[in-house]
Amino acid sequence: MLFGLTETQQTLKNTVRKFLAAECPPAEVRKMMDTETAFDAALWTKMAGQGWTGILFPEEHGGFGMGMVEMVAALEEMGRALLPGPYFSTVLMAGTVLDAAGDEVQKEKYLAPICRGEAKATVAFLEESASWDPDAVRLNASAGKTGYTLDGLKLFVPDAAVADFIICVARLGSELALFVVPSKTPGLHITYLPTMDATRKLYEVSFRGVAIARENLLASGKRAQSALKRARDIATVGLVAEMTGGMQRLLEITVEYAKTRKQFGRPIGQFQAVQHQCADMLLYTESSRSAAYYAAWALHEGIPEAHLSVAVAKAYASDAYREVGNRAIQVHGGMGFTWENDAHLYYRRAKASEIAFGDAAYHRERVAQMVVDAEQVPAEEGVLLAANARD
Secondary structure, eight states, X not given: OOSSOOHHHHHHHXXXXXXXXXXXXXXXXXXXXXXXXXXXXXXXXXXXXXXGGGTTSOGGGTOOOXXXXXXXXXXXXXXXXXXXXXXXXXXXXXXXXXXXXXXXXXXXXXXXXXXXXXXXXXXXXXXXXXOOOGGGOOOEEEEOSSEEEEEEEEEEEETGGGOSEEEEEEEETTEEEEEEEETTOTTEEEEEEOOSOTTSOEEEEEEEEEEEEGGGEXXXXXXXXXXXXXXXXXXXXXXXXXXXXXXXXXXXXXXXXXXXXXXXXXXXXXXXXXXXXXXXXXXXXXXXXXXXXXXXXXXXXXXXXXXXXHHHXXXXXXXHHXXXXXXXXXXXXXXXXXXXXXXXXXXXXXXXXXXXXOOHHHHHHHHHHHHTOTTTSOHHHHHHHHHHHHO
């Protein structure tokens, strides 16, 4: 792999930063936070006009056919800007599931509108157990003569209120299954859940005798498991990139504050204790960035250690973003806790992202599972990576 972005990738990254600085400044972020959807239709249209909704997907469905590294470069800037709204749930979650599990007819019906920016979507996965293990899925899907019926409850579904359709992960007999559920389907009830991170809205979604047409089954059994695994890996790497962007912004505003805030007649940045905090923030940020880009490259290239690199990246970033937030607030002192200061907004995102797609403990367990699986990764390499993740 190249240890740096190509000219095209750097141009994309710079373009995303400039666009978000103009169209989604902190004042606009706070404005969207005050709503129950954190969605701005005008901003969404402009983002779609930039082609961001189709970055990952094939050209035959209206996408740009770019790679994971390009996607990560864009997502890092979105995390830096604390972008609210359904971009992540639509593109990185629902879009990747459709791309991995759907047939050509389903992709044309559901993925193509996502690429054009005409549809918003999400994935309903978590239930009362709050476990990211597919074996924890209990929502029941029963087969009938003309289709399927869904009954059960999904929790912490991102952006469900603005989604045009929801991809529901259900249990069809003993098998895992993926269904496309239009948002206006009778029996589907969506309830807003107040959460710590107001930039990313979560909802409870209840399925009460929801009738689904047979053609809305994306996949079941091993195909559903494989597609979901692929999509979750892509979304997890994307989240790590967002987290890295948030760390970068926290570092920037903290260093700027340390240069201007004076104590005992000197900028506090001249004190070694403050310098140590900022140095730690830089270390966490750069290490997370390296892990994110390597995992993205590994997924794109399909190398054997790709799944392991995803788990290592998320395990590290889950702790790193929280620690960067801790240090940012500590350097700011009491000011870091005030509503007017942006530091706490990033800290809220850090805490929410820490547990999304599994926290550090969950992914370290994944590393341990892979270490003992000789078919996925050599034991020596796995032990080394597991130790790095733990440290």
